[in-house]
Amino acid sequence: MRIAVIGAGAAGLVTARELSRGGHDVSVFEQSDRVGGVWIFEPIPEDDAMGLKPSKAVFSSIYDSLRTNLPRDLMAFQDYTFDSMGGGEDEWQRYPHHSKVLTYLENFAESFDITSMIRFQRTVSRVEKLDADWVVTSEHVQSGEIERQRFDGVAVCSGHYSKPRVPVIAGVDTFSGRLMHSHNYRSPAEFANKRVVLLGTAASGVDIAREIATVSDQVYWCGNTFSQVSYDEQSGLHRYPTPLAFDGAAIRFQNAPALENVDYFIYCTGYQYQYPFLQTNLVNVVDNWVSPLYRDIVAPTDTTLAFIGLPFQVIPFPLFEYQAKWWVNMLSGTKSLPSVKAMMMEISGKIAAQNEAGIKTHHRHKLAEKQFDYFDSLAADCGEPPVADWIKALAIETLRSHVENPGKFRETALVGQGPTVVRVIEKQKEE
Numbered sequence: 001m002r003i004a005v006i007g008a009g010a011a012g013l014v015t016a017r018e019l020s021r022g023g024h025d026v027s028v029f030e031q032s033d034r035v036g037g038v039w040i041f042e043p044i045p046e047d048d049a050m051g052l053k054p055s056k057a058v059f060s061s062i063y064d065s066l067r068t069n070l071p072r073d074l075m076a077f078q079d080y081t082f083d084s085m086g087g088g089e090d091e092w093q094r095y096p097h098h099s100k101v102l103t104y105l106e107n108f109a110e111s112f113d114i115t116s117m118i119r120f121q122r123t124v125s126r127v128e129k130l131d132a133d134w135v136v137t138s139e140h141v142q143s144g145e146i147e148r149q150r151f152d153g154v155a156v157c158s159g160h161y162s163k164p165r166v167p168v169i170a171g172v173d174t175f176s177g178r179l180m181h182s183h184n185y186r187s188p189a190e191f192a193n194k195r196v197v198l199l200g201t202a203a204s205g206v207d208i209a210r211e212i213a214t215v216s217d218q219v220y221w222c223g224n225t226f227s228q229v230s231y232d233e234q235s236g237l238h239r240y241p242t243p244l245a246f247d248g249a250a251i252r253f254q255n256a257p258a259l260e261n262v263d264y265f266i267y268c269t270g271y272q273y274q275y276p277f278l279q280t281n282l283v284n285v286v287d288n289w290v291s292p293l294y295r296d297i298v299a300p301t302d303t304t305l306a307f308i309g310l311p312f313q314v315i316p317f318p319l320f321e322y323q324a325k326w327w328v329n330m331l332s333g334t335k336s337l338p339s340v341k342a343m344m345m346e347i348s349g350k351i352a353a354q355n356e357a358g359i360k361t362h363h364r365h366k367l368a369e370k371q372f373d374y375f376d377s378l379a380a381d382c383g384e385p386p387v388a389d390w391i392k393a394l395a396i397e398t399l400r401s402h403v404e405n406p407g408k409f410r411e412t413a414l415v416g417q418g419p420t421v422v423r424v425i426e427k428q429k430e431e
Contacts, residue, residue, distance in 0.1 A: 009037020012157035045184035073418030200268030
């Protein structure tokens with residue numbers, strides 16, 4: 001089958017490899033001039049700090065100091081270790097800098113001859129089903145040349161960490177300070193001696209709040225995680241609940257004192273799932289929920305369209321690999337899917353359970369503690385072994401380290417070890 005893969009980040013690369021292994025004719029469309037996707041660092045951010053209407057969009061959301069929040073043993077693809085036997089170096093930090101992840105992905109692409117399948121600097125503007133074929137329209141970034149090609153299937157691997165998601169807060173138009181989304185954060189330098197309010201307690205919020213606190217006058221870290229005002233001496237962060245409204249240079253709260261003379265307000269509030277190129281009614285995208293999808297991968301009424309990498313709060317590279325293997329098995333006929341009716345019934349049952357549990361729409365693709373059951377189910381469908389015990393044990397240990405050492409987990413030694421060689425000398429956990 002002729003398959004189009006949209007995106008040459010980690011998801012697109014491993015999907016292309018699995019498709020090639022399955023004997024398919026693969027074309028990867030990548031808008032940049034290199035592989036790596038979100039791991040390509042772009043030091044100059046957009047001219048719109050909120051990322052809503054930039055004159056030129058920047059895809060990357062990586063900041064200068066970013067390191068992974070997972071050890072590289074967990075980050076690796078199953079048969080391509082994150083060391084000198086695979087795509088990395090034995091001496092790299094256990095939680096590597098973003099530049100090392102990019103090197104790993106570049107090596108992966110070369111090792112499995114994926115680069116030859118990639119059409120660089122081609123932006124996909126339209127994907128539509130015409131008769132029995134998928135028609136992909138792409139434009140060359142430099143020349144503007146437009147091409148239309150036909151395929152038997154399409155894998156959407158374009159990521160979801162580039163278009164800022166900005167929650168509505170009353171009075172934002174009155175704010176006299178500077179607004180920014182973490183998408184355009186690169187370093188703490190401009191926040192020196194400033195009063196900064198930051199909203200969001202996920203991974204980027206944690207890192208950026210702590211980094212800015214090393215140079216700013218004060219950092220007020222806000223989010224639903226914090227029900228009342230507190231101060232953490234170790235990090236120098238004031239913790240506040242979610243803001244209620246802006247009022248000039250002030251930020252007001254429901255049950256906390258107002259913050260006056262605020263210089264910066266930074267949204268670390270995540271990103272939008274969006275696929276503007278996709279011209280089909282097979283799925284809908286509402287508040288970061290792509291539906292209906294069977295196994296969070298394929299549209300039941302046309303399983304030649306796949307989304308790789310939608311679930312979050314996961315170990316990403318293995319997720320992409322399991323999903324890609326599952327889809328390739330289905331395309332190759334190794335895996336027989338249930339009827340459309342049966343798939344839709346399963347999806348409806350899942351939605352009903354999520355509704356009863358009160359899961360918000362934008363959390364429908366969240367896996368977290370359910371990820372290994374999900375991985376195992378995909379592996380079973382493919383006749384693959386379940387997730388290795390060391391992966392589950394190391395993931396649990398890593399999470400525990402995050403909780404016990406929130407500002408120092410990357411420098412805290414881990415007992416668990418995967419097949420990846422780690423020779424770096426790490427600081428021992430402080431007593």
